[in-house]
Amino acid sequence: MVTQRPPVIDVKGVCKKYPGKVEALKGVDLQVGAGEIFGLLGPNGAGKSTLLKVLLTIIRPSRCSGVMLGQPIGHKKTLQKVGYLPEHVQFPEYLSGRQVIRYAAGLSGICPKFCKKREEELLEFVGMSAWANRKLRTYSKGMKQRIGLAQALVNDPEIVFLDEPTDGVDPKGRAEMREVLKLLRSQGRTVFINSHLLGELEMVCDSVAILNHGEVVRHGSLSELTGRGEKVVIGIRGHLGAELRSAIRRHLEFSMHKHSIHLETAELERVQPVIDLLREHDVVIESLGKEGQSLESLFLDSVDASNLEKGAGA
Numbered sequence: 001m002v003t004q005r006p007p008v009i010d011v012k013g014v015c016k017k018y019p020g021k022v023e024a025l026k027g028v029d030l031q032v033g034a035g036e037i038f039g040l041l042g043p044n045g046a047g048k049s050t051l052l053k054v055l056l057t058i059i060r061p062s063r064c065s066g067v068m069l070g071q072p073i074g075h076k077k078t079l080q081k082v083g084y085l086p087e088h089v090q091f092p093e094y095l096s097g098r099q100v101i102r103y104a105a106g107l108s109g110i111c112p113k114f115c116k117k118r119e120e121e122l123l124e125f126v127g128m129s130a131w132a133n134r135k136l137r138t139y140s141k142g143m144k145q146r147i148g149l150a151q152a153l154v155n156d157p158e159i160v161f162l163d164e165p166t167d168g169v170d171p172k173g174r175a176e177m178r179e180v181l182k183l184l185r186s187q188g189r190t191v192f193i194n195s196h197l198l199g200e201l202e203m204v205c206d207s208v209a210i211l212n213h214g215e216v217v218r219h220g221s222l223s224e225l226t227g228r229g230e231k232v233v234i235g236i237r238g239h240l241g242a243e244l245r246s247a248i249r250r251h252l253e254f255s256m257h258k259h260s261i262h263l264e265t266a267e268l269e270r271v272q273p274v275i276d277l278l279r280e281h282d283v284v285i286e287s288l289g290k291e292g293q294s295l296e297s298l299f300l301d302s303v304d305a306s307n308l309e310k311g312a313g314a
């Protein structure tokens, strides 16, 4: 199952051949569910920006069928309901954050009468009210990106496309951006992020797709793909006698591995009595965490497997 939510983006067989015969997209099928944070990952040159620009009709695909917000890709009405923060965007440094938002509002045809109120709302939303009248040249990269996000939200979009929104942003700025993304999701908006920063995506995304050489190699919910969230694993050193095993089973079912026990719960809080029992029986606890793969190892495995397949097929 790719997405359980009604899809706001549902495209099939997207192809893009650039002049010079670069085949950037080779028949991409993609679904993005309403109100989710979706991450598009892939190595450099995989075709992520091309796909995003096809969806936004910035570039013309060689072939594409499907819908976005219930309308064919590129429909004018749909484009009025999306926001976009491009990669490496450079707003003029002599403008203030407020002026950038005002300029975007003008481009979106927002009536100047309502513009002031919208400006204040957006500045507050991205946490930039105190800096609103300062020039962009005095901002950090994270602040510039938050203003970039605010201008992408000026038309109250249903889907927000963000191309590498936290590239070059420091850890504090990234954490602030994550909070804003979660707020967008809580408002029911869909967020579509292109990024290389797997750790960042892992913290916020509901679902991801991995693109390699213009093809989708993995696509699904994050928990489904990584197998995370189903079981808690305790790494141990020591022996579990029959009596201790029965005592643990009175709290939770589990399976025994060579150096770990895998408990049938996704809730770390339910594991505390088991930890107490292990300690009472002098079993050393070496680690505690959720079962499953990290997004990084899923990404590397998927890209390696796809490259091998291509090598084998060549």
Ligand SMILES: Nc1ncnc2c1ncn2[C@@H]1O[C@H](COP(=O)(O)OP(=O)(O)OP(=O)(O)O)[C@@H](O)[C@H]1O
Pocket: 018, 019, 020, 022, 023, 024, 042, 043, 044, 045, 046, 047, 048, 049, 050, 051
């Ligand atoms: N305007 C263009 N003309 C010709 N080829 C292009 C053009 N834009 C992109 N490409 C090529 O298409 C392929 C996909 O590029 P794209 O920028 O979509 O990848 P990406 O996954 O976004 O990469 P990155 O992570 O480096 O931004 C690459 O081989 C790139 O060189």
